[in-house]
Amino acid sequence: MNDAFININGGQIQSLEMILMITVLTMLPSIVIMTTSFTRIIIVMSFLRNALGMQQTPPNTVLVGIALFLTLFIMSPVLNQINEEAYIPYKNEQITGQEALDRASVPMKNFMLKQTEKETLDMFMDFSGEKITDQYEDLPLTVVIPSFMTSELKRAFIMGFLLFLPFLLIDIVVSSTLMSMGMIMLPPAMISLPFKILLFITVNGWQLLFSTLIKSFN
Numbered sequence: 001m002n003d004a005f006i007n008i009n010g011g012q013i014q015s016l017e018m019i020l021m022i023t024v025l026t027m028l029p030s031i032v033i034m035t036t037s038f039t040r041i042i043i044v045m046s047f048l049r050n051a052l053g054m055q056q057t058p059p060n061t062v063l064v065g066i067a068l069f070l071t072l073f074i075m076s077p078v079l080n081q082i083n084e085e086a087y088i089p090y091k092n093e094q095i096t097g098q099e100a101l102d103r104a105s106v107p108m109k110n111f112m113l114k115q116t117e118k119e120t121l122d123m124f125m126d127f128s129g130e131k132i133t134d135q136y137e138d139l140p141l142t143v144v145i146p147s148f149m150t151s152e153l154k155r156a157f158i159m160g161f162l163l164f165l166p167f168l169l170i171d172i173v174v175s176s177t178l179m180s181m182g183m184i185m186l187p188p189a190m191i192s193l194p195f196k197i198l199l200f201i202t203v204n205g206w207q208l209l210f211s212t213l214i215k216s217f218n
Contacts (some may be wrong), residue, residue: 001019034149035108037074040156041213042067047160048209051167052200053193070210073218081107082206105141112148113137114218153188154215163209 033039045063049055058066072079082104090100113121124147125131125139147154199205 033041035145036071037217038067038071039149039152040159040216041070043153043156043208044163045158048158048163050194051160051164053167053189065103070213074214075111078107078111109137109139109141109144113145116144116147116151117154120150123147124150129133159212159216162184166199170195170199 005016005125032176042063045067047166049063085107086100086103089095089103092096097104121143124143128143171192174195178191
């Protein structure tokens with residue numbers, strides 16, 4: 001009877017572990033996206049596409065692919081540190097799974113803290129009831145991650161606004177020229193699009209954008 005109870009109880013524990021693992025794997029893409037440089041990159045490139053006036057060019061799949069590879073490039077030092085300090089010792093059975101997770105969270109947390117504004121951290125610390133301190137490395141991930149996401153959204157929108165300005169000037173000039181010539185029925189976007197593309201090509205826009213994005217991460 002006791003053996004049967006132990007078997008049933010062990011089966012329940014295994015089932016709960018399996019459910020927990022499936023849940024983590026389901027959320028893993030979102031966790032990875034929201035704790036890396038991916039968010040800022042994809043938002044800025046979406047702003048660029050809208051500023052150029054091309055709603056479907058480049059396609060979403062191309063933008064996501066570019067953002068993923070730029071993310072891998074930017075996050076490579078962090079990933080190498082996680083591999084050396086957490087994954088390899090765990091693979092060699094030198095540490096437990098919990099210790100590997102704890103070690104892996106340290107480089108990710110340091111990366112996020114470097115990109116996060118102090119005011120945002122203080123705000124989420126106040127919301128969570130955490131004592132406000134300068135030792136941000138000791139903060140839990142439940143505070144660091146939303147603070148990082150908020151700071152990333154702010155920086156991405158600032159960069160998107162700055163991207164819009166030169167293309168907005170072209171739209172204003174084209175619209176004013178068409179109005180002065182009495183060509184009211186001609187869509188200004190149709191005329192301004194080639195000039196915006198020409199400007200972007202002339203300044204080597206993609207290289208300038210990628211270098212700015214990479215340098216924007218501390």
